[in-house]
Amino acid sequence: MDKLDLNFRHEIGGQNLIIAIAQDYESSEVLMVAYMNKEALIKTIDTGIAHYWSTSRKQLWPKGESSGHTQEVHEVLTDCDEDAVLLKVKQNGGACHEGYYSCFFRKIEMNTGKLKLVKEKVFEPEDIYGEK
Amino acid sequence: MDKLDLNFRHEIGGQNLIIAIAQDYESSEVLMVAYMNKEALIKTIDTGIAHYWSTSRKQLWPKGESSGHTQEVHEVLTDCDEDAVLLKVKQNGGACHEGYYSCFFRKIEMNTGKLKLVKEKVFEPEDIYGEK
Numbered sequence: 001m002d003k004l005d006l007n008f009r010h011e012i013g014g015q016n017l018i019i020a021i022a023q024d025y026e027s028s029e030v031l032m033v034a035y036m037n038k039e040a041l042i043k044t045i046d047t048g049i050a051h052y053w054s055t056s057r058k059q060l061w062p063k064g065e066s067s068g069h070t071q072e073v074h075e076v077l078t079d080c081d082e083d084a085v086l087l088k089v090k091q092n093g094g095a096c097h098e099g100y101y102s103c104f105f106r107k108i109e110m111n112t113g114k115l116k117l118v119k120e121k122v123f124e125p126e127d128i129y130g131e132k
Numbered sequence: 133m134d135k136l137d138l139n140f141r142h143e144i145g146g147q148n149l150i151i152a153i154a155q156d157y158e159s160s161e162v163l164m165v166a167y168m169n170k171e172a173l174i175k176t177i178d179t180g181i182a183h184y185w186s187t188s189r190k191q192l193w194p195k196g197e198s199s200g201h202t203q204e205v206h207e208v209l210t211d212c213d214e215d216a217v218l219l220k221v222k223q224n225g226g227a228c229h230e231g232y233y234s235c236f237f238r239k240i241e242m243n244t245g246k247l248k249l250v251k252e253k254v255f256e257p258e259d260i261y262g263e264k
Binding site: 078080 | 144165
C-alpha cells in the first residue's frame with residue numbers, strides 16, 4: 001500500500017495532510033472531519049479502522065483508542081483533486097468526545113448567528129473519559 | 133452577522149480558515165469539501181448561497197459563479213470545536229468541475245490502493261466551461 005499517493009497538500013504543523021470526512025455508511029449522517037497524514041491513511045486502509053493525524057497533539061490518532069468508539073471503515077472515496085477522503089464507516093458509540101453521535105450537533109441560526117443544539121447525547125463523556 | 137465567530141484556526145496562505153463540507157440536503161450525499169474564511173461564511177449565511185475561500189486562487193469563491201452550479205444553503209451546522217461547518221444544500225447542476233454531482237466520484241480499492249470510478253457524469257465540463 002506504500003504506492004498509495006494522494007495529494008497531501010495541506011501543510012499544518014510541519015505535516016503534509018489530506019482532509020478526512022467520516023460519514024455513517026448506513027444513514028449517511030456526517031460524523032466528523034479531521035486530517036490524515038500518509039501514515040494515518042495507510043493504517044486506515046490496512047486495518048479497516050479509522051486513524052487520523054491529530055494536529056493539536058501532533059501525533060497519530062487511532063480514533064476510539066481511549067473511548068472504544070472506533071470507526072469500522074467500509075469504503076474510502078477520494079475527491080477530484082485527491083486532497084480529501086470520505087470514509088463510509090460503522091461508528092461504534094459516538095464520534096464526538098462531547099457525547100454526541102456526530103460532532104455536528106449544533107446549527108447556526110441563519111438570522112442571528114447563534115448556535116442551537118439540534119441533537120441528543122448518546123453517552124455521557126465522564127462515563128467514558130472519567131471526570132475532568 | 134459580524135458577531136458570528138467560529139474557530140478559524142486553519143492557517144493556509146496567510147488566511148484563517150474553517151473547513152466547509154457541502155452535503156445534499158435531501159439525499160445526504162457528500163458533495164465536496166473546501167475552506168471558508170470569515171467573509172465567505174458571512175456571505176454564505178447572508179445570501180443563502182455557498183461561498184468558499186479558494187486556497188489556490190487566494191480569493192473569495194462564490195460557488196457556481198462561472199458554471200451556474202450554485203448551492204442553495206438550507207442549513208449550516210458546526211462541529212464541537214467550531215473549526216468546521218456542514219452545509220445542507222440544494223446543489224444546482226453538479227458540485228464537481230469534472231462533471232460529477234459529487235467530487236467524491238472515485239473509491240480507493242482497499243486491497244490495491246487503486247482509484248476506481250464509482251459515479252456517472254451529470255454534465256460535460258467543456259459544455260459548461262468551454263474547451264480547454
